[in-house]
Amino acid sequence: xxxxxxxxxxxxxxxxxxxxxxxxxxxxxxxxxxxxxxxxxxxxxxxxxxxxxxxxxxxxxxxxxxxxxxxxxxxxxxxxxxxxxxxxxxxxxxxxxxxxxxxxxxxxxxxxxxxxxxxxxxxxxxxxxxxxxxxxxxxxxxxxxxxxxxxxxxxxxxxxxxxxxxxxxxxxxxxxxxxxxxxxxxxxxxxxxxxxxxxxxxxxxxxxxxxxxxxxxxxxxxxxxxxxxxxxxxxxxxxxxxxxxxxxxxxxxxxxxxxxxxxxxxxxxxxxxxxxxxxxxxxxxxx
Amino acid sequence: xxxxxxxxxxxxxxxxxxxxxxxxxxxxxxxxxxxxxxxxxxxxxxxxxxxxxxxxxxxxxxxxxxxxxxxxxxxxxxxxxxxxxxxxxxxxxxxxxxxxxxxxxxxxxxxxxxxxxxxxxxxxxxxxxxxxxxxxxxxxxxxxxxxxxxxxxxxxxxxxxxxxxxxxxxxxxxxxxxxxxxxxxxxxxxxxxxxxxxxxxxxxxxxxxxxxxxxxxxxxxxxxxxxxxxxxxxxxxxxxxxxxxxxxxxxxxxxxxxxxxxxxxxxxxxxxxxxxxxxxxxxxxxxxxxxxxxxxxxxxxxx
Numbered sequence: 001x002x003x004x005x006x007x008x009x010x011x012x013x014x015x016x017x018x019x020x021x022x023x024x025x026x027x028x029x030x031x032x033x034x035x036x037x038x039x040x041x042x043x044x045x046x047x048x049x050x051x052x053x054x055x056x057x058x059x060x061x062x063x064x065x066x067x068x069x070x071x072x073x074x075x076x077x078x079x080x081x082x083x084x085x086x087x088x089x090x091x092x093x094x095x096x097x098x099x100x101x102x103x104x105x106x107x108x109x110x111x112x113x114x115x116x117x118x119x120x121x122x123x124x125x126x127x128x129x130x131x132x133x134x135x136x137x138x139x140x141x142x143x144x145x146x147x148x149x150x151x152x153x154x155x156x157x158x159x160x161x162x163x164x165x166x167x168x169x170x171x172x173x174x175x176x177x178x179x180x181x182x183x184x185x186x187x188x189x190x191x192x193x194x195x196x197x198x199x200x201x202x203x204x205x206x207x208x209x210x211x212x213x214x215x216x217x218x219x220x221x222x223x224x225x226x227x228x229x230x231x232x233x234x235x236x237x238x239x240x241x242x243x244x245x246x247x248x249x250x251x252x253x254x255x256x257x258x259x260x261x262x263x264x265x266x267x268x269x270x271x272x273x274x275x276x277x278x279x280x281x282x283x284x285x286x287x
Numbered sequence: 288x289x290x291x292x293x294x295x296x297x298x299x300x301x302x303x304x305x306x307x308x309x310x311x312x313x314x315x316x317x318x319x320x321x322x323x324x325x326x327x328x329x330x331x332x333x334x335x336x337x338x339x340x341x342x343x344x345x346x347x348x349x350x351x352x353x354x355x356x357x358x359x360x361x362x363x364x365x366x367x368x369x370x371x372x373x374x375x376x377x378x379x380x381x382x383x384x385x386x387x388x389x390x391x392x393x394x395x396x397x398x399x400x401x402x403x404x405x406x407x408x409x410x411x412x413x414x415x416x417x418x419x420x421x422x423x424x425x426x427x428x429x430x431x432x433x434x435x436x437x438x439x440x441x442x443x444x445x446x447x448x449x450x451x452x453x454x455x456x457x458x459x460x461x462x463x464x465x466x467x468x469x470x471x472x473x474x475x476x477x478x479x480x481x482x483x484x485x486x487x488x489x490x491x492x493x494x495x496x497x498x499x500x501x502x503x504x505x506x507x508x509x510x511x512x513x514x515x516x517x518x519x520x521x522x523x524x525x526x527x528x529x530x531x532x533x534x535x536x537x538x539x540x541x542x543x544x545x546x547x548x549x550x551x552x553x554x555x556x557x558x559x560x561x562x563x564x565x566x567x568x569x570x571x572x573x574x575x576x577x578x579x580x581x582x583x584x585x586x587x588x589x590x
Contacts, residue, residue, distance in 0.1 A: 107301035128520075129317055130524045240415055276406075
């Protein structure tokens with residue numbers, strides 16, 4: 001993070017060093033303000049009475065503070081249900097992906113079987129297929145099996161991932177084999193090694209894959225939009241889109257809805273930001 | 288039982304759930320959608336085999352009344368143009384991410400806090416971000432135009448104007464993307480560059496620009512390449528959520544991308560065969576980028 005002592009000394013030695021540092025800070029902090037301003041405006045709008053939202057010049061501090069917007073928002077759509085649905089769907093997809101990819105990753109990393117490399121290449125190849133291609137037949141199947149508005153339709157297609165398998169395999173390959181040999185000598189089988197040695201050693205990789213899967217599922221929009229009709233089966237993202245359809249330009253309510261939809265994920269991020277950022281680095285280096 | 292066949296069984300047991308899903312949700316659907324692209328099907332009447340008609344309609348040209356050659360589905364080409372136009376956000380956003388990573392890699396007060404703030408937009412649910420920006424970009428009452436008016440600029444109608452809607456979406460995706468994953472990857476890349484290279488360059492009298500040009504930029508090539516390829520692949524498929532929440536693809540189709548066109552054809556108008564054909568064209572475009580990456584990506588020259 002910190003530049004070496006020599007380069008700092010070199011910068012400071014030049015007469016423009018201080019000026020440069022001030023300019024750098026000014027730029028970086030102005031940028032950060034640009035990032036935050038829209039959020040502040042969102043919260044501000046969400047607390048304004050519908051009569052004062054179009055005031056010119058706009059006021060940053062709402063007066064009076066219309067807390068009722070949040071009550072009205074929560075009453076007009078079952079956001080509680082949508083929150084529960086989103087938690088269930090994202091949670092199940094995450095658990096499912098961790099299970100299927102770690103099992104498959106173990107086979108690719110540790111079991112010597114015929115056709116392994118060709119099969120692995122086939123897995124990798126599927127990562128190139130755009131979601132739009134497979135979505136059409138899967139959607140038709142969901143309709144034909146009458147699974148619209150079910151957790152099955154929301155969860156099952158998201159559970160399998162070539163990407164996760166790839167990531168798990170790469171991580172397992174880096175675990176030294178000596179650790180397993182003792183277990184094999186003690187009569188343990190592959191499944192025992194997978195469960196008692198490889199999985200416990202892979203907590204960082206599992207946490208990373210789990211985090212990204214959960215976030216991806218939480219943010220997903222098009223698939224839940226396609227396979228849900230009733231409000232009580234919708235996820236938060238889809239709920240917000242329907243909410244927009246109900247209150248076309250009622251900005252205080254729409255912004256209150258946006259706050260409600262954004263808050264959980266941002267809250268989780270703020271509490272774990274170091275973990276998130278380290279995870280991305282882990283991901284990127286491997287990619 | 289031989290060792291290899293026993294291993295085959297063990298592998299089969301480990302792979303069973305994953306392969307079942309791979310077959311059900313990738314392989315079979317890919318083949319089905321390929322087959323579907325040679326049919327006409329509205330999900331109500333029976334599917335009708337029409338050969339390559341979907342593709343000729345999509346990519347072909349016909350003579351119009353005046354005898355001039357015109358695309359038989361001009362919308363497809365317009366939406367492809369829109370998709371490529373919106374991909375202008377990629378180089379802009381990438382340069383922003385690199386500049387930001389360079390800045391945050393220096394001695395800045397509260398660097399961790401700043402990094403967190405810059406990252407927040409990419410943590411948000413996209414649908415909510417787009418709804419927020421629809422309000423900010425409102426032509427009459429939006430905050431952006433108010434701030435522009437304060438400095439004497441009359442802002443356009445943004446999302447309501449065919450000329451400004453695409454730049455507006457680029458602006459939003461830059462705001463949402465600049466401090467996100469790509470910036471973190473650049474930051475990680477910068478931290479992997481050995482410090483002594485800069486020290487040696489400083490001793491040799493190389494200034495900041497020459498150090499960037501001859502050390503930083505070449506050594507970041509793998510990161511740049513990775514980010515670029517992933518963004519381009521994503522860019523061909525993207526644009527649906529932004530347009531759905533902010534413009535519904537308008538005005539006059541100016542923000543409809545290929546991804547949104549597939550959505551409309553398949554799930555709004557129920558032209559399943561035609562939608563499958565467009566999705567296959569998209570597949571081929573993505574495949575092309577991937578093959579180029581394989582061919583040239585190996586040569587990650589560091590100069």
